[in-house]
Structures are given as structure tokens and as C-alpha cells.
Amino acid sequence: MIEDKNQKRTSLSELGEFGLIKHLTKEFDFIHESTVKGNGDDAAVIDFKDKQAVVSTDLLVEGVHFDLAYMPLKHLGYKAVMVNLSDIYAMNAVASQITVSIAVSNRFPLEALEELYDGIKQACKIYNVELIGGDTTSSNKGLLISVTAIxxxxxxxxxxxxxxxxxxxxxxxxxLGGAYLGLQVLEREKEVFKVNPQSQPDLDMYSYIIERQLKPEARKDIIQLLVDLEVKPTSMIDISDGLASEALHIADQSAVGVNIFEEKIPLDPQVISTCEEFKIDSTMVALSGGEDYELLFTIAQEDYPKIKANPNLTVIGHIADKQEGNHLITRNNTKIPLKAQGWNALLDS
Amino acid sequence: MIEDKNQKRTSLSELGEFGLIKHLTKEFDFIHESTVKGNGDDAAVIDFKDKQAVVSTDLLVEGVHFDLAYMPLKHLGYKAVMVNLSDIYAMNAVASQITVSIAVSNRFPLEALEELYDGIKQACKIYNVELIGGDTTSSNKGLLISVTAIxxxxxxxxxxxxxxxxxxxxxxxxxLGGAYLGLQVLEREKEVFKVNPQSQPDLDMYSYIIERQLKPEARKDIIQLLVDLEVKPTSMIDISDGLASEALHIADQSAVGVNIFEEKIPLDPQVISTCEEFKIDSTMVALSGGEDYELLFTIAQEDYPKIKANPNLTVIGHIADKQEGNHLITRNNTKIPLKAQGWNALLDS
Incomplete structure (x- = not known):
């Protein structure tokens, strides 16, 4: 779908390992306040002064986490950074550095990796994060990206x-639910494309949900918003595996119960219409879809007046005692047990 | 060679992603002074107080960096940590935390990953380093390990x-040179084993070089030794790609020339005898072999008396002006240009 047959192809072996990493990172030259030493030595040096460091890491594997048939490499680079920054924001921290390592088979030309790093660079600029290190190596098959965010x-x-x-x-x-539905649309178009490679799909009516899948944004803005509103959440997690799974993590680790009101779950109109088209329940999609990279958090009741007018924030439930368990309260006021059926990398394959 | 046909095999899909990472990391429970929060949240939190953080990352890919035909998984876990700690020590820093991410195909049973993590655990204990996070996912093929050391x-x-x-x-x-030669011996035994699976090779005479390949040690001790000797190197790098390549990195990044004396290069007797057996030049092996994970550094001349009696340290050359270039001075006093022919992941594959 996105392949350009006339693209320039420079073989990776022309550059060699050192040449490659130098080439790919040469335009990442702005220096963050806390970065004492970036790329080019055995390790990077960071000085956080009186602040604590926050570290998170994630692997993205071709064929498991992404499909290059519809994921442009630039978007992939951007998304790989987002996935990791989202974990940093979920600690109520500000992301400042990343390392990026890739394992790549020789079927990728240099130009493909340049596209990937263009997306990484764009993410770094927009989120004020610096690339301080990484590793580039060959793989026997496919592309794998490992990002550590600090x-x-x-x-x-x-x-x-x-x-x-x-x-x-x-x-x-x-x-919620947009990223999962965007993936369903893209998977369907891929099947259509296999049958008829000349088809030019009109995806305008799915633009929002496709963007949610291909170019998610981590909620850096929310961390600043919470500062401005003078609200410190009592717990927080980012939504990578679906609302149900993340709510259960909070309940489990906080030793409490949780109640979610179905009618309160925020859904975009495009999510609702696409769910109707695909004949899927929109609540199921929000609960189990995943990859939305929104933040889920709890606040003390007395902080409610501070957040209630904000269009970015929706109260969808409340915390209960542990023995009350975890429930979804449906639109017709039935209480059903909340279960995680999120995406599971190891079960899926 | 190392496969045990009777081993217990628990399928990874029985545990699922969350179960797997919990299971593998459950015994990593000691808490480092600087680790505020380890595994189990969106990110780990570290407090270095008034010190700077040092960060390095590396990928190890099956079939590129290791061959499970002769690399026991426990050793692989240990080595994956060593490779990264070595980079931290090369900054004259003390390693304190690691994150470990693995991508693994379902052909590996749980017991194999337990072995891998046993090696990681042993490395953490011996080097006083804590595992604070990571990611576990499936791969379409083989095993990949990504470690970030802090x-x-x-x-x-x-x-x-x-x-x-x-x-x-x-x-x-x-x-120098032991790790590369150990690999040559193991590769040869693998070929013998293919022809005659009943062969029981006697590898005693290669024990040192095989251990250099399978179970390298990062030179944490040297960082402490330099403190004790009151020597601060003027530059430092770890030897992962061979002496020549690393010396040239120092020369290049310091804008100086470098001279190495062939007769001074430290070689173990087993390296010399195995070079004779394989009919390879031992100097070539030391210059280009790689994976020794020793440290290469420069010191001011006035510090020479402090280090000269130490059996761990060998002066092998000196730094010159940049215009003098980079040379190896051979045993018969010929000056030949120093060239890097180190292992190159992308050219090799």
C-alpha cells in the first residue's frame, strides 16, 4: 500500500555499523539541559541535579506489534517513541531522553531507516526529548525497535x-477505542489490497481512528495540566492494553476495588459509527482495545471541582473497598465483573 | 551440544505476557540504595542524589551475536549484562541498575527463559546491579535481548x-584475543558435532579462552583500582570490537595519533598456543578479535609510577600528535598503519 517502487535504495552494508549509527543520528544534535554527554561515547551522561530519574523500556517487533504493509516507517519511529514517553508521563514525570536500538535485516535499504529516524526525530522535537544513545545491528528477519525513555x-x-x-x-x-478500530480498518484494507492491488481506498471517514493507530500522541500536555490545576493524582497508569486491564492494575496494586460506569466512557463519534459498521460493541472496544495511550488516574474527591470543567478529563468511575470487587456498571444499571481481555503478545502468536 | 532432551517444557502461552515477566523477575527483589521504585509500575524511579546518571544500551540477536548451539542460556544472560556494564565502567562510572527486554519465539519453553534469567540474576548479584524493568514479547524467529545499563x-x-x-x-x-579464539574453537566443535553427534570433545586445553567467550567479566574491579591508585585516565573505552578499532576511536575522538607496540600486547599462553594450532597471527587476533571486554585507557606520563607494578595493567603504547597518524610498531621495529578490521555486524550478515 505504501511502497514506492522508484525509491532510492542504498544497501546497509555500504555503510557498516559505525557509519550507519553516525549517519542516522547526525541531525540529533540539540542538547538538553540535563544531557551532559549524548551520543558517541561508551555511554551517555545525564545530570538530573536534585530530581529523580524515571526509566522505562519497550520492544516493538515487526509482525507482532506492527505491520509494515500499512504502517509507514516514519509513523513507526514516531509511535515507538510515544509508547515509551507515555510510560514516563504515567509516573507524573517529564520525559527528557531516549535511547533507540534497532535490529534490522538487510532487506531494508538505508532510506527506510532514514524514514524511521525522521519519525523519531519529529517525536523528539515535539516532545522536547533528546536521543542520547542506541545500538544498530542486523537481524535474521524483520525489524525490531527497542526504546528506553528517561x-x-x-x-x-x-x-x-x-x-x-x-x-x-x-x-x-x-x-478510547480509536486506535483499535483504526487497526481493524487498516487490516480490512490490507485484505482488499491483496485481492485488488489497484484499489484506491477512500479512508477519509476513518481519518481520526486511523491517526489514533498510526500516530498516537503521548499525553505530555496532561502532566502540565495537572500542575496548572494543582491536582496530584493518587494513582496513575497509561492505557496501552485497554481500559479494563489498566483499571484492574490500579485496583490490584492499590488493594482496592473499582467501578466503571459504561455511560461515562468517552467515545469519539467516529468510534461509535465505525463500531456500528463493524458490528462490534463500542464498550468492549474501549475496555479491551488498547493502544490509545491516554492516561487513567485517580484523584481525591475534594479535587473534583478543579477538574470538572476540563474537556480533556472525564470522570468514569470511582474506587471502592477491595472486597467489593471490580465492576462495570452498564447503561441499564447492571453490575458485571470487570475483566481484562486486552491484547496479549504471547497468547496472540 | 547442550540440549537436554528430557528437560521440562512449559509453554510460554500458559503464562501470558504479564504472568511471564512477573515470574521471571520475582526473585530480583533486593533494593539498591538509589532505586526508589523497581519493577511493576509504568517506569522505575531512581534517585542519584548529587551524582550524574550514565546510560548505555545494547542489542544481542540470536544468529548474529550468539549461537545457542554452544552458548548455554545462563551464560547468555550473564554475558548480555556484562556487555552493557562494560560500557558503564568505560565511563569511569559505577553500574547500579539494568533493564532487560527480550523478544522470544514460542519454540522456547519457560524453562529456557528461567535459565536465561538465572544468568542475569547471577550477574546482578556479583556486580551489585539491580534489574528495575523490562519488556517481554514474542518474536517471529529466535531470541533477542536488549539491555540498558544505568x-x-x-x-x-x-x-x-x-x-x-x-x-x-x-x-x-x-x-586480549581470548574471546575470539574461544569462539573459533566452539565453531570448530560445532562442525565436528554435526558430523558426529556422539563425539565428546575434550576442551580442557581451551578452558580459559572458551570462558572468555562464553562468560566474559566486565572490569568493575579496574574502576575501583583506579580510585585506589589515585589515577584518573585522560580517556577510556571498552574493548568490544578489538584493540585496533578502540584505539582508533580514542585517537579520532581525541584528535591525536596513537602508537601501539606489538611486543607489549598482553596475550595469555593459551591464546598463543591456540593461535599456533589455528595458524593465525596472535597480534591480528588481539587487534581485531573483539569481545574481550577489557578496558583501554590513556594516562598522563606522571601517573606511570602509580600503575607500573600492577599485574592487571599493561602499557602498550603512547599518544602522539594527530599528524603523526596511527601505527603499530612491530617486533622487528617496522611502523605499519593501524587499521580497524573489527567484527562488523552489518557487513558480516
Missing amino acids: GQVQEGDEVYRSGAKPNDLLVVTGD | GQVQEGDEVYRSGAKPNDLLVVTGD
């Missing part, structure tokens, strides 16, 4: 999954 | 590749 947080400002208390409110940012 | 260093104590000055002495730790 952030900083004032001692005492960090927010764990474990701090939710009974009666706290459960809040979610943005809207 | 260390700390007092501001001003860090040593870069770029600080060498003309007249400085070039110093190497331990001895």
Missing part, C-alpha cells in the same frame, strides 16, 4: 499505580 | 573517549 520528577511528585484509595474518582483523558 | 558518577569523574593528549601512555587491562 525522565525526571521532583521527589514526592511521582505517582504510582498503587496509591488509589476508596472513594477516589477514576478519571480518563481523551477518548 | 550507572552513576560524581560530576567531573567521568572519562570520555576524547581526552587523550600527546605523550599520554596507552594502557590495557587483562589480556
